[in-house]
Amino acid sequence: MDKKILSNQISSKIKLVRVEQNYTQDRMASILGISKKTLVQIEKGRTIANWTTTVAICALFRNSEVIRNLLGGDVLEVIETIAHTSVEGPMEKHTEETVWWSDLSENNGYILQQNVISQHYRIIDQDKQRWYSSTDKEAAIAKLGQVNPLVSGKI
Secondary structure, eight states: OOOOHHHHHHHHHHHHHHHTTOOOOHHHHHHSSSOHHHHHHHHTTTSSHHHHHHHHHHHTTTHHHHHHHTTTOOHHHHHHHHHHEEEEOOOOOOOOOOEEEEEEETTTTEEEEEEEETEEEEEEEEOBBBEEEEEEEHHHHHHTTTHHHHHHSSS
């Protein structure tokens, strides 16, 4: 998934998110910082939300069932990974259901997983703390191969 695909997918669901939140078009446009006319154009499929609007929707409505189901769990992780291509270092622990993730490989107690919806990759430790995320499978596999917690204590 890349920025364009994500923007297309979010744009196609923006009306469902608005209805889920029980917001009028005026209220939703105000929250997103866009005009009502722009919101209507997105809802009718005449235009696609730009990246800034897409990120705003994901961040402001990250607990939306519509968006969580569209992106596969942790919405902020998906947009962060897409925006940066890869993210490294100790990050938050994950408590979401593992239904969104498929284990691909394991090395020294670290697990490489792929999100079944967004298709991005992450490396987590046994405590479910995320250490690395990437949209690039080869980069994620290479990073997993570099894991040596006895030497560095981190990836």
